[in-house]
Each structure stands twice: as structure tokens, then as C-alpha cells.
Amino acid sequence: MAEMEHPVTVEDGLDHFGDSEILHSLLQVAVNLSAISDFRKMLDMILQEVRGLGKAEAGSLYILKRNRLRRIAAQNDRLAVPQIILHVLNKELAVSGDSLPGYVAMTGQMLNIPNSYMLPSGVPFRVNRDAEAETGYRAKSILVIPLKCSKGECIGVLELLNRLNAQGRIVPFPETACTGVLSLSAMAAVTIYNALLQEELRRAHLETIVRLSVAAEFRDDETADHIRRISHTSGVVARAAGLDDKQVELIRYASPMHDVGKIGIPDAILRKPGRLTVEERKIVQEHSAIGPEILGDPLNELATVAREVALTHHERWDGKGYPNGLVGEEIPISGRVVAIADVFDALVSKRCYKDPHPLDEAMAIIKGEDGKAFDPMVVKAFFSAIDEILCFYRDPAVSQNALDTDE
Amino acid sequence: MAEMEHPVTVEDGLDHFGDSEILHSLLQVAVNLSAISDFRKMLDMILQEVRGLGKAEAGSLYILKRNRLRRIAAQNDRLAVPQIILHVLNKELAVSGDSLPGYVAMTGQMLNIPNSYMLPSGVPFRVNRDAEAETGYRAKSILVIPLKCSKGECIGVLELLNRLNAQGRIVPFPETACTGVLSLSAMAAVTIYNALLQEELRRAHLETIVRLSVAAEFRDDETADHIRRISHTSGVVARAAGLDDKQVELIRYASPMHDVGKIGIPDAILRKPGRLTVEERKIVQEHSAIGPEILGDPLNELATVAREVALTHHERWDGKGYPNGLVGEEIPISGRVVAIADVFDALVSKRCYKDPHPLDEAMAIIKGEDGKAFDPMVVKAFFSAIDEILCFYRDPAVSQNALDTDE
Numbered sequence: 139m140a141e142m143e144h145p146v147t148v149e150d151g152l153d154h155f156g157d158s159e160i161l162h163s164l165l166q167v168a169v170n171l172s173a174i175s176d177f178r179k180m181l182d183m184i185l186q187e188v189r190g191l192g193k194a195e196a197g198s199l200y201i202l203k204r205n206r207l208r209r210i211a212a213q214n215d216r217l218a219v220p221q222i223i224l225h226v227l228n229k230e231l232a233v234s235g236d237s238l239p240g241y242v243a244m245t246g247q248m249l250n251i252p253n254s255y256m257l258p259s260g261v262p263f264r265v266n267r268d269a270e271a272e273t274g275y276r277a278k279s280i281l282v283i284p285l286k287c288s289k290g291e292c293i294g295v296l297e298l299l300n301r302l303n304a305q306g307r308i309v310p311f312p313e314t315a316c317t318g319v320l321s322l323s324a325m326a327a328v329t330i331y332n333a334l335l336q337e338e339l340r341r342a343h344l345e346t347i348v349r350l351s352v353a354a355e356f357r358d359d360e361t362a363d364h365i366r367r368i369s370h371t372s373g374v375v376a377r378a379a380g381l382d383d384k385q386v387e388l389i390r391y392a393s394p395m396h397d398v399g400k401i402g403i404p405d406a407i408l409r410k411p412g413r414l415t416v417e418e419r420k421i422v423q424e425h426s427a428i429g430p431e432i433l434g435d436p437l438n439e440l441a442t443v444a445r446e447v448a449l450t451h452h453e454r455w456d457g458k459g460y461p462n463g464l465v466g467e468e469i470p471i472s473g474r475v476v477a478i479a480d481v482f483d484a485l486v487s488k489r490c491y492k493d494p495h496p497l498d499e500a501m502a503i504i505k506g507e508d509g510k511a512f513d514p515m516v517v518k519a520f521f522s523a524i525d526e527i528l529c530f531y532r533d534p535a536v537s538q539n540a541l542d543t544d545e
Numbered sequence: 546m547a548e549m550e551h552p553v554t555v556e557d558g559l560d561h562f563g564d565s566e567i568l569h570s571l572l573q574v575a576v577n578l579s580a581i582s583d584f585r586k587m588l589d590m591i592l593q594e595v596r597g598l599g600k601a602e603a604g605s606l607y608i609l610k611r612n613r614l615r616r617i618a619a620q621n622d623r624l625a626v627p628q629i630i631l632h633v634l635n636k637e638l639a640v641s642g643d644s645l646p647g648y649v650a651m652t653g654q655m656l657n658i659p660n661s662y663m664l665p666s667g668v669p670f671r672v673n674r675d676a677e678a679e680t681g682y683r684a685k686s687i688l689v690i691p692l693k694c695s696k697g698e699c700i701g702v703l704e705l706l707n708r709l710n711a712q713g714r715i716v717p718f719p720e721t722a723c724t725g726v727l728s729l730s731a732m733a734a735v736t737i738y739n740a741l742l743q744e745e746l747r748r749a750h751l752e753t754i755v756r757l758s759v760a761a762e763f764r765d766d767e768t769a770d771h772i773r774r775i776s777h778t779s780g781v782v783a784r785a786a787g788l789d790d791k792q793v794e795l796i797r798y799a800s801p802m803h804d805v806g807k808i809g810i811p812d813a814i815l816r817k818p819g820r821l822t823v824e825e826r827k828i829v830q831e832h833s834a835i836g837p838e839i840l841g842d843p844l845n846e847l848a849t850v851a852r853e854v855a856l857t858h859h860e861r862w863d864g865k866g867y868p869n870g871l872v873g874e875e876i877p878i879s880g881r882v883v884a885i886a887d888v889f890d891a892l893v894s895k896r897c898y899k900d901p902h903p904l905d906e907a908m909a910i911i912k913g914e915d916g917k918a919f920d921p922m923v924v925k926a927f928f929s930a931i932d933e934i935l936c937f938y939r940d941p942a943v944s945q946n947a948l949d950t951d952e
Contacts, residue, residue: 191633325732329735331739335742336742339749345753346753352839352841353760354760399762401808402764432760433756433758434752434759437752441752
């Protein structure tokens with residue numbers, strides 16, 4: 139059993155493998171690195187190549203997230219695919235000496251175990267044999283490599299099991315690590331890190347929206363449920379209107395921003411119990427200009443749609459809306475969709491100044507605005523999806539103040 | 546001149562280069578990919594290796610950002626370093642046929658020009674000779690490769706100039722692209738994409754803070770300038786207190802969040818002209834609990850510090866602060882730093898209910914709270930940096946309502 143610093147220099151261990159074999163693998167991986175868009179496919183390819191170079195019968199890739207190791211790729215030439223899948227689904231490991239990948243993630247050091255059944259006593263890790271019990275596959279020689287991002291942080295682990303010699307017998311992995319294996323591990327690390335960054339970026343974009351929503355809720359007690367209903371209805375209507383999955387998601391996540399500008403409207407008007415004066419209505423209408431100011435210049439797609447929605451959800455198909463009096467398809471589809479979701483929710487909800495409209499009345503009002511306030515195509519989508527919309531309204535968790543159960 | 550689809554298959558063009566040479570370059574790059582933390586060093590290494598494989602006398606890497614190509618690495622075996630640097634600084638290209646890199650970024654297709662002085666007429670691009678005029682270096686054979694991220698988007702361009710044969714004469718790059726060059730280009734693409742993602746992520750994290758700040762400003766007219774002053778003072782004090790650059794930056798960016806909880810305080814109290822009642826003061830104090838609610842569970846370092854600051858900027862060193870009555874170093878350093886910046890700004894600023902204190906009086910009050918409201922170490926840092934703090938206050942752009950010019 140040997141522990142080594144990673145990375146080693148490029149000369150180490152080259153003699154264990156033919157140059158052209160290593161070259162082929164590296165070229166295969168490198169050329170494909172920027173060409174394969176599917177993250178898992180990319181990892182499968184890397185694992186395949188690294189197993190080839192290490193002459194390993196089996197191997198796994200783990201990703202480290204919130205201090206847990208999750209297996210994201212597994213290959214085993216001896217097991218049938220369903221066994222591997224079962225095995226993969228069940229696998230999540232702690233960062234600790236309770237498993238070899240866990241130990242390597244903890245220490246950041248490579249681990250090379252010639253024979254896992256003949257470990258010296260007192261080693262600070264144990265070989266987790268759960269998988270063995272499930273699949274019957276016995277791992278004897280084991281090489282475990284930490285995958286590190288450019289900041290040196292461990293972001294995953296690569297595990298190779300059972301190196302086979304030309305006669306198909308299990309032999310230890312070379313004492314000195316093979317450079318090809320390390321090169322491919324480095325590529326795996328970069329690929330995984332890339333995917334992690336992309337995911338983190340999506341979450342970061344969403345975070346701005348979420349935080350602003352929470353801030354807006356503090357200005358208006360009704361807002362939390364209202365926002366969830368608008369978001370759901372907008373998503374359902376967008377899908378029914380034939381938008382693609384991505385657009386539907388963007389509208390669903392961005393729609394909570396429609397009223398964010400109300401943060402800038404004084405309490406005296408926002409929370410006034412009676413009807414508003416003409417002057418006060420004008421001040422309330424400013425929220426559709428303040429919203430875009432709060433959202434700023436969009437840095438990403440989600441922010442772009444959020445800004446659209448905040449700016450245009452009070453525009454009308456017939457051009458009589460505000461703030462810009464846009465007409466028809468001048469209004470972005472996001473704004474047209476959220477407009478109908480917003481009005482419907484206002485109609486069927488109790489507000490401090492009004493009782494809720496009965497459902498049939500609310501639907502008649504929406505229908506009456508077909509081609510006036512609303513895009514006829516969106517109205518059609520709304521009614522085609524009305525069951526799914528109402529289903530959410532009738533969920534007690536989101537139905538306070540809206541569509542009382544006797545509806 | 547030939548245009549080719551990128552990427553090509555791994556077998557193409559291998560015969561143009563020795564296997565072991567390609568292998569050496571790929572290993573060098575791959576092993577280092579996850580080990581080098583400096584982005585530019587990484588790109589320099591990739592460019593060096595790819596030039597070696599392509600036997601190119603010179604080469605550049607461009608990064609594509611907001612539809613402009615910016616040169617981020619340049620090497621030229623014939624020019625002196627200062628010439629290259631001058632040349633790099635001056636270089637930004639449009640995505641258009643006005644330059645070869647611009648054309649390749651536009652089309653996403655590789656371009657191989659055997660002799661740039663013998664271009665057929667009517668080609669849809671021109672060779673930009675500005676650099677030639679500056680440095681006197683003539684580029685004859687040119688290979689330009691688009692760098693694409695895994696989504697297929699072009700994120701940069703690699704340009705190789707003047708392939709030299711064994712006799713040192715300029716020859717065309719091989720008709721069929723060399724796989725080694727393409728592999729290294731792919732690695733360059735992944736590396737650049739990674740760096741772009743990291744930068745975008747930093748901006749996305751900051752964006753949440755910026756958007757919430759803007760939202761908070763709509764609740765309180767004084768806030769914009771107040772926030773800028775607090776941010777500056779906090780950064781200066783943090784540096785004077787011996788925190789490292791990263792901590793200083795985090796505190797500088799996070800400090801604007803200290804009062805974000807005021808979004809949740811009713812106008813009637815927040816904008817009350819006179820003194821607050823005991824009851825009203827309690828409501829105002831809730832802002833240090835509402836702030837963290839708005840900020841939520843931190844997803845990153847910046848959000849963590851923002852939450853700390855929002856939660857603890859009204860704690861006192863002697864334990865008599867709110868909301869949790871923390872004592873001494875129980876209060877995070879970020880909270881201790883922002884506390885002094887906040888109080889100082891309140892003292893020297895005009896508010897709707899009070900005139901500003903004269904500077905000497907304000908400083909005496911701060912001194913009087915040494916070891917009471919404030920950490921003695923932070924008080925010391927504050928006074929050691931007082932000139933830099935006041936300099937910002939005296940800048941007319943941020944001094945409205947604070948430190949009148951006759952001060």
C-alpha cells in the first residue's frame with residue numbers, strides 16, 4: 139500500500155504503458171472535451187479511457203458535494219449493467235476513513251492498495267464491502283485518485299478496481315502512478331469542476347430572484363402565496379401556449395418578479411384599505427417602472443425575463459396598458475402570460491379592499507378580455523390548462539385567501 | 546487556404562508529428578490542468594505547447610467577451626518581450642471579417658492560410674496588419690482555430706503564425722489539421738471556459754447584493770450615499786485591522802447589506818420625523834433579524850459575510866447590543882467593523898430627526914465607546930485610517946448629508 143503526492147511529474151511511470159496507447163486515450167479525451175455537451179457521457183468516456191490505461195476491470199467516478207461523495211459513473215466489465223445501476227443508485231459515501239473514496243476525499247492523497255484483503259493492521263481507513271455483498275464482485279487491487287480543481291480543492295474521486303495482467307489475473311497497480319491515468323484524472327477533474335460551476339451559476343442567478351422575492355414579501359403579507367400561485371399559473375399557461383421547456387422554466391422562475399417594484403411604493407398607498415384615488419393609482423402604477431430599476435441590466439437569461447415581466451405585465455394586448463402602451467406582440471410573451479396569471483389571481487383572491495370573485499365570474503371576466511387586455515392565443519392556452527391551474531389553487535398549502543374550499 | 550469542421554476525428558493528421566512529441570505536450574498540459582491555479586500561467590503553458598506541436602514561431606490566444614475578442618496571451622520567438630506586451634495591450638478585435646480571429650469567432654470554423662500575402666481575391670475576411678505596422682513582424686502562414694465550450698459556443702480563438710520547417714523557413718501549416726493542436730485547443734477551451742464561469746459566478750453572487758441594495762434604496766432616500774460610505778469605511782477599517790485582501794473585499798461588498806432588513810419596517814416608523822417611542826424602537830431593531838431572513842441560507846462566501854453583517858452590526862463588544870447580546874469575539878469581525886462604520890456615518894450625517902455632529906464630537910463619541918460598543922482593536926484601526934475615511938467623506942459625489950464642506 140502506497141500513498142503518493144498528486145500530481146506527479148509527467149515522466150513518472152511512463153514505462154508501464156505503451157506511448158501510443160496513452161496518446162490515443164489522451165487524444166480521444168482531449169478532442170472530445172469541448173465537443174461533448176452531455177456531462178455524463180463525457181465522464182463515461184473519461185472513465186472508459188482511464189480504465190483502459192490502468193488495465194482496470196472496474197472503476198467509478200465520485201463527485202464531492204456538500205461533504206458527501208456521490209457516485210456519478212460506474213463501469214465493471216464483469217457485472218451486468220443492471221447490477222451496476224443498482225449499485226450506483228445506492229452509493230453515497232461520507233468523507234471519512236469509512237471507505238477508500240471517502241478517505242481519499244478527506245486526505246486529498248492518492249491511495250494505491252495492492253491487495254485489499256491483506257491490509258496491514260491499524261490503517262486509518264477501511265474497505266467498504268457493502269457493494270461486494272450486493273453484487274458479489276470482489277475488489278482486490280485498488281487505486282483511488284483525488285480529483286482536484288485548479289484551486290486545489292478536492293471535487294471528486296476516481297476509483298479503479300482490479301488491474302488485470304495479460305493472463306487476466308488480478309495484479310497490483312504499479313507502485314509509481316501512471317502518468318496517463320493522472321492526466322486523464324486531471325481532465326476528469328476539469329470536466330467535473332466545469333459542470334459544478336455551471337450548476338452553481340444557475341443557482342446563483344436564481345438566488346437573486348429568490349432573495350428579492352423574500353424582500354418583497356416583507357412589504358406585503360399576501361405576497362408569498364400570491365407569488366407561488368402566479369409562478370405556477372404562468373408556467374402552466376406558458377407550456378399550454380406551446381413554449382419550449384426552457385422558456386417555460388424561465389417564465390416560471392421569473393414571474394415572481396412581476397411586482398418587485400412594489401418595494402418602492404409607500405405603505406400608505408400599498409396597504410390602503412379603501413379604493414385608491416386617481417393620484418394614488420398613478421403612484422401604484424410606478425411599480426412596473428421601479429421593478430426593472432431594481433432588477434437592473436440583466437446579466438443572464440433569467441434576469442432578462444424577470445425584467446421583461448416586471449416591465450410589461452400591466453401592458454394590454456389592445457395597447458391601453460402601462461407603462462409604455464405596447465400593442466399586441468410588442469409585448470414579450472412572458473409579460474402576456476404573467477398578465478393573465480396576475481389578473482386571474484387578483485380576481486379570485488380576497489384583498490383588503492374586496493371579496494374574492496366566484497370562479498365562474500372570474501373566468502367570464504378573463505374571457506371578456508380576450509383580445510382586449512389579453513392575447514387571444516394566451517387566453518386559449520389559459521382555458522385549455524384551467525384544470526391544472528385550479529388544482530394548484532385548491533391545494534390547501536397555497537389556497538389561503540384564494541378560491542375558498544366551498545368554490 | 547482551407548476551412549475545416551472542428552473538431553476533426555482523432556486519427557487526422559497524426560503523421561505530421563511524432564507520437565512521442567504530441568504525447569509529451571498533452572501529458573504536460575493535462576497533468577498541469579488541475580494543478581496550476583493561475584489562469585494566465587495555464588494559458589501561457591497551453592500556447593507554448595501548441596506552438597511547439599504546430600512548429601509555429603508565434604501565437605496568440607483570444608477570449609471572446611461581450612462580442613469583442615480580447616488577446617490574453619501572446620508569444621513570439623522573434624520579438625522582444627516589451628514589443629509583445631505593447632502589442633497585447635493594444636489588441637481588441639470585433640467579431641467580423643475585419644481580422645482573421647474575428648472572422649473565425651464569427652463563423653466558428655477553423656481557417657488555414659498558407660500565405661497571407663497571396664490571398665485569392667474576394668475572400669470574406671481581411672488580414673489585419675496593424676500589429677505588423679507596430680512590430681514589423683510579418684505573419685505569412687497562419688492557422689486560426691475557434692475555441693468552443695461544451696455547449697458549442699465560441700469562447701475564444703487560438704492563432705498560430707509562421708510555421709517553421711527544419712531549415713527555419715516559413716512553410717504552410719498542414720492542410721489537414723494536426724490532432725495534437727486540436728487536442729490542446731480543446732484543453733485551452735475548457736480552461737478558458739472554466740475561468741469565464743468562475744468570473745461569471747463571482748458577478749452573479751455580487752448581483753444578489755447589488756439588487757437588494759437597490760431595492761432597499763427605494764425604501765429610504767438617504768440609503769444610496771449611506772451605503773457607499775459604509776462600504777468604503779468598512780473596507781478601509783478592515784484593511785487597517787490587518788485582515789487579508791480577500792476578507793477586506795468581502796466586507797466591502799457585504800457591508801451594504803447591513804440594513805437590508807429595513808425593507809420590512811413600516812414607513813410610518815422608518816420615515817418618522819421625530820424621536821421614536823420605545824415600542825417603535827423595538828420594531829426598528831427587528832431589521833437585524835429581518836435582514837438575515839431576506840438574505841437566506843448563504844450559498845457562498847459573500848452571502849455568508851452579508852448575513853453576518855446584517856445580523857450582528859448592532860451587537861456591542863460589551864454584550865449590550867441586539868439582537869443576540871453577543872459579547873466580544875463572539876461577534877464576527879465583519880459585524881464589529883461595520884458597527885463602527887455605521888455609527889460614525891450616523892453621527893456625521895444629517896437625518897430627518899437630527900443635525901450632523903461636528904467631526905471632533907463624532908470622533909470623541911467613537912473614542913468614548915472604545916471597549917464598550919466597539920472592539921478596541923477595531924477602534925484603533927479606525928483611527929489609524931481616519932484620513933483615508935474622511936477623504937471619501939469629503940468627495941462631493943458622496944458627501945451629501947455628511948460632513949459639510951465647512952467641516
